[in-house]
Amino acid sequence: MTPAAERAHATAVxxxxxxxxxxxxxxxxxxSLYLKNRGYCCGNICRHCPYDRGEQPTKN
Structure with missing residues (x-):
């Protein structure tokens, strides 16, 4: 991710x-705020996924 994208993400959060x-x-x-509030990992390797691999909750 480029520095400009990192800044855009930080500003949005x-x-x-x-x-x-x-x-x-x-x-x-x-x-990452949206993804965390959604409450589960979709498994699509989202750029800002707040869930650690192996600890990703699954959709019920």
Missing amino acids: AAGRDFYTDPDTGLMVMT
Whole structure:
């Protein structure tokens, strides 16, 4: 991840936003805040997944 993308993520999380636009690709990216609040890992290797591998909860 580029420094610009890291800054965009940090800014979005600080503002309580669920998504941000990646400044390098223009794609919408889910923040770690959104992923944590969702409550489970989807297994899609999200960029900001807050769950550790091997400890990822599964969807019921």
